[in-house]
Amino acid sequence: MTLPSADSSRPQQLVVLGTGGTIAGNAASATDATGYRAAERGIEELIAALPALEGLRIETEQVAQIDSKNMSIAIWQRLARVLAMHLARPEVGGIVVTHGSDTLEETAYLLQRVLAPSKPVVLTAAMRPATSLQADGPQNLLDAIIVAATAGTSGVLAVVAGRIWSGLELRKVHVLQLDAFDAGDAGPIGAVEDGRIRLWRPMPAGAPLGLARIERESSGWPRVEIIASHAGSDGAIVDAVLAKPQPTPLAGLVVAGTGNATLHAELEAALWRAQAAGVRVWRCSRTGAGPVIVHDERIPAVSLTPWQARVALQLELLEGET
Ligand code: ASP
Numbered sequence: 001m002t003l004p005s006a007d008s009s010r011p012q013q014l015v016v017l018g019t020g021g022t023i024a025g026n027a028a029s030a031t032d033a034t035g036y037r038a039a040e041r042g043i044e045e046l047i048a049a050l051p052a053l054e055g056l057r058i059e060t061e062q063v064a065q066i067d068s069k070n071m072s073i074a075i076w077q078r079l080a081r082v083l084a085m086h087l088a089r090p091e092v093g094g095i096v097v098t099h100g101s102d103t104l105e106e107t108a109y110l111l112q113r114v115l116a117p118s119k120p121v122v123l124t125a126a127m128r129p130a131t132s133l134q135a136d137g138p139q140n141l142l143d144a145i146i147v148a149a150t151a152g153t154s155g156v157l158a159v160v161a162g163r164i165w166s167g168l169e170l171r172k173v174h175v176l177q178l179d180a181f182d183a184g185d186a187g188p189i190g191a192v193e194d195g196r197i198r199l200w201r202p203m204p205a206g207a208p209l210g211l212a213r214i215e216r217e218s219s220g221w222p223r224v225e226i227i228a229s230h231a232g233s234d235g236a237i238v239d240a241v242l243a244k245p246q247p248t249p250l251a252g253l254v255v256a257g258t259g260n261a262t263l264h265a266e267l268e269a270a271l272w273r274a275q276a277a278g279v280r281v282w283r284c285s286r287t288g289a290g291p292v293i294v295h296d297e298r299i300p301a302v303s304l305t306p307w308q309a310r311v312a313l314q315l316e317l318l319e320g321e322t
Pocket residue numbers: 020021022023038066067068069099100101102103125126127128
């Protein structure tokens with residue numbers, strides 16, 4: 001295969017890592033789009049199903065084989081280590097990771113913050129199992145490989161349904177549609193169209209926190225929970241968690257607030273009690289888009305989704321523990 005926009009100066013070796021997901025899933029019938037078993041096909045089988053890749057230098061590695069709803073700290077650590085190892089190889093030009101769509105945004109956010117690679121690390125997923133009449137996995141995998149091999153790409157990206165997303169911005173916003181992702185107000189950073197990429201915005205950037213930040217034994221990671229503010233909220237759940245510091249005491253709380261990250265007064269009072277007990281509390285908006293405009297600094301607010309904010313708070317709490 002020739003890549004239309006391939007960069008001849010970029011090292012040619014590509015690595016494709018498998019972690020499972022629907023892209024590797026099988027259903028009993030080709031018409032079944034939801035009743036399937038994720039994470040059954042190995043990464044070699046997924047690559048072998050794409051004859052278009054013939055001629056490219058691709059090596060594969062199965063890092064995990066899970067439904068990404070079950071993503072764990074231990075698998076994140078393994079994936080980050082394997083990525084760091086391959087990124088350090090001078091002959092490797094880019095890396096693709098197949099992943100379930102459910103927690104793709106959390107993994108992408110974590111990897112960009114920790115590794116911030118100058119080479120592309122392109123995550124991809126599928127919304128239909130490999131057995132489906134309308135399997136989207138093969139095209140998504142091909143597109144991700146094209147992005148990983150093409151000039152001008154870097155950082156942690158995700159490629160799904162022909163769109164290129166920043167690993168710091170994407171979020172899953174639909175249960176079933178093939179184009180299930182968006183990036184809040186930001187939009188995609190580019191598109192893959194018939195083997196060519198168009199880029200509209202810069203690649204994700206920032207200084208890497210470094211692998212050491214996440215090397216702590218997974219059982220010792222700070223416990224950070226997500227709760228929401230809603231009609232009828234009170235502080236009962238916060239007080240209950242504070243009263244029961246087992247198995248791990250609560251270190252952080254992310255609160256998905258209404259609108260501009262606002263909090264029900266009763267919940268807010270309980271959150272102040274949590275802060276007084278030493279819990280780091282962050283608030284963000286449950287709306288899914290738009291910046292949070294801060295008027296009250298007593299509980300810090302971030303313009304991240306609750307799921308990104310939870311990862312960000314964990315990374316911050318891990319600081320100094322390495
Ligand atoms: N539950 C699946 C997963 O996240 C969904 C998917 O891959 O689309 O692994």
